[in-house]
Amino acid sequence: MLEAVRRTWLPEAEQAIHLPLGFGAHHWRIDGPEGPTLFATLDRPSPTRSAGSFTAAYLGARELRAGGLPGVLAPCAGAEGRVTIRLDGALLSVTPWREGRTPTEAEAGGAGHAQRVSALLDGLHEARAPEVLRPWAARVSPGLAARLEERTGSAWTTGPMGETARALLRGAAPRIREIEVRYRELVALESTRAHRRVPTHGEPHHANQLLTADDELLLVDWETLALAPLERDLAALSSKLRDARGADPAMSELFDLEWTLSEVEEYMRWFSAPHMGTEDDEIALQGLRDELN
Missing domain, CATH: 3.30.200.20 (Phosphorylase Kinase; domain 1)
Structure with missing residues (x-):
């Protein structure tokens, strides 16, 4: 390297x-x-x-x-x-x-910090879109619920947490199917509103923020930058700030559901594949439980 x-x-x-x-x-x-x-x-x-x-x-x-x-x-x-x-x-x-630190989740939820993040997002959403920028595309391909039911139909024996994860996902399959149906409806709705797309970071939550030694606030991890409805970024803000920004409830729901479904798919891949029970595996299993709850 x-x-x-x-x-x-x-x-x-x-x-x-x-x-x-x-x-x-x-x-x-x-x-x-x-x-x-x-x-x-x-x-x-x-x-x-x-x-x-x-x-x-x-x-x-x-x-x-x-x-x-x-x-x-x-x-x-x-x-x-x-x-x-x-x-x-x-x-x-x-x-x-850059010398600095990642704000804690509690710190990022404070009114002052959230206002700073909101101001950065305002600037991003109002910026002229670079020509190279790609439009957002649905992160979850059709048929997730069917893939989930098929993959969880037999034992996951390639790692110590496989069967625990499989049981969690198998039990959630009916609800995942309902969520996916609604998600597809919202994806279709978004496709009729291409004129609303703006540059969006994609994941501007606290873990992708950096407070520098001189107190500058930066957004990092720009690999998810894409043209999309601004609601794609607003999950990082409080409901009060979202309302103040005039967020479209349907588009907010779209990206909330996309996060859940994409996380489910990632955890399905993770725990059906070989794994060793590492600290990352423990974090991932708790993440799966959190998403399903």
Whole structure:
């Protein structure tokens, strides 16, 4: 990984230190001659997030930042202007290293902080959309409920938590089918409202926020940037702020349901595949319980 960073972004990089941050991706601090310089991320494309969508989103974030939009910690462009490179079947990208911290969930829910996030989202939603930006597409392909019932019909024996997860999902199958029917209705409704789409971050919750040492508030992890109804971002705000923004209830429901269904599908893949019972597996199992509740 360090050699890839040297070839593409920072020839003088001296070391890469793995950071146990986030969930689902891998991260490193890249040190140069004068200390921490870059933050490297290795993302694995999936059926719902192609390599092309990552690259388009990162290029869009760079364009928004270059246009003066505040709060954007955009990826760096390296050799030949590339913002991502292939590495071991995944995508490597880097952003400038910024000293800071992630706000806690409780802190992010405070009125003052939420107002700051709302102001950043206002700017993003009002910004001119970069031409490279792709439109949002439904993250859940049709037939999830049927796939769920089929996959949970036999034992999951590839890891210690498989059967627990299978039982949870099997019991929720009827409700998942109902949710999916409503989700498809809302996806069809959104397709008639393409004129309402604006640049959206996609996941501006507290875990994708950074408070720098000088108290600047930044949004990170721009791989989900896409043209979509602004309600896609408003789940990160309180109901009071959502109402103040004039959120469309139907579009708010669409993205609430999409989150639930996409999480269910991800956990179905996770626990039906080989796993070892690691700390990440424990977190994922609790996440599954939370979603189904």
